[in-house]
Amino acid sequence: MKLSGINAYLIEQYLAYKRNIGYTLSSTSNFKIFDNFTVKNGATSVGLTKELAEKWKEKRPNESDVTRYKRVNDIANFCIYLNQLGYQTYIPRLPKNYKSTFTPYIFSKEELASFFSACDTIKVHDKSNMKYILPVVFRIIYGCGLRINEAMSLKNKDVNLEEGYIIVRETKNGGDRILPLSDSLITICSQYKNILLLSNESEGYFFIQKNGNRYASDTVYKWFRKVLWKAGISHGGKGMGPRVHDLRHSFSVHSLAEMSRKGMDLYYTLPILSKYLGHQSLEATDKYVRLTSDMYPELIQDVNKLSSYLFPEVKQNETD
Numbered sequence: 001m002k003l004s005g006i007n008a009y010l011i012e013q014y015l016a017y018k019r020n021i022g023y024t025l026s027s028t029s030n031f032k033i034f035d036n037f038t039v040k041n042g043a044t045s046v047g048l049t050k051e052l053a054e055k056w057k058e059k060r061p062n063e064s065d066v067t068r069y070k071r072v073n074d075i076a077n078f079c080i081y082l083n084q085l086g087y088q089t090y091i092p093r094l095p096k097n098y099k100s101t102f103t104p105y106i107f108s109k110e111e112l113a114s115f116f117s118a119c120d121t122i123k124v125h126d127k128s129n130m131k132y133i134l135p136v137v138f139r140i141i142y143g144c145g146l147r148i149n150e151a152m153s154l155k156n157k158d159v160n161l162e163e164g165y166i167i168v169r170e171t172k173n174g175g176d177r178i179l180p181l182s183d184s185l186i187t188i189c190s191q192y193k194n195i196l197l198l199s200n201e202s203e204g205y206f207f208i209q210k211n212g213n214r215y216a217s218d219t220v221y222k223w224f225r226k227v228l229w230k231a232g233i234s235h236g237g238k239g240m241g242p243r244v245h246d247l248r249h250s251f252s253v254h255s256l257a258e259m260s261r262k263g264m265d266l267y268y269t270l271p272i273l274s275k276y277l278g279h280q281s282l283e284a285t286d287k288y289v290r291l292t293s294d295m296y297p298e299l300i301q302d303v304n305k306l307s308s309y310l311f312p313e314v315k316q317n318e319t320d
Helices: 008-020 029-040 049-059 063-086 109-121 130-144 148-152 183-196 218-233 243-261 265-277 282-295 297-310
Strands: 167-168 179-180
Touching: 008 063, 008 179, 029 049, 029 179, 049 063, 049 167, 109 130, 109 179, 130 218, 148 167, 148 218, 167 218, 179 265, 179 282, 183 243, 243 282, 265 282
Parallel strands: none
Antiparallel strands: 167 179
């Protein structure tokens, strides 16, 4: 991909950064389109002015809502990156009329028990660290509601087993998060650490290959499919799930249901869950209210009262 605009070098740097932290970036065409856009419009400063951001956001002839949303979202994330580097740039707002129709797969507690049992017993080549990682990585993704890249980016310094918390750094929406570990997670992480991380270099990755590098998210996903098969949980095919990310969705729904069962006021707990997950807004967390009401009908009355009060109309689902 040859780039020639004012942002060319920084786009290449941004894409390299994303790949280094585990994103596959199967398509980078939006960045080429953006580069051509800045050249065509005579941009002379890094990033976007408000005028150019609004122009970039405009819907193009014959462009679907999904394509438009992804095009704007890619460059919005790039502009966030530029701001973090110290460049002042306007961040284009995401289109409000895009609504994803994707429904996450929510694991039942019984399915999770079978899944984690399969993680513990699946056959892995003796020379691979994956045999030690599988029993831990999916439990920590579910137990802490992590995105897969957040889990794979954890370093030894981020996992404090003595005080029982992890620090999730450089998250998708910016900022760090400190998340507590349950007693069972502390136990299994300690067992893993004692076997594989005896040197305990603070800057080393917590989930490491034999050569010390972090595992790519794609590699973890391939093992996820194998574990699903062993656990007897059917997969709907490409794009249908379950996906690794559905462990995070399941954590959110199960947490919300448990809080409701304990009589906690969802008006106050939703913002806490939103911050815990690293969402930028409550609207992104609201979908879990709806999923919880679908899975746990006994909670639907309280959930609907809260949902209608907080979010009378949600026109956009944010990608979490």
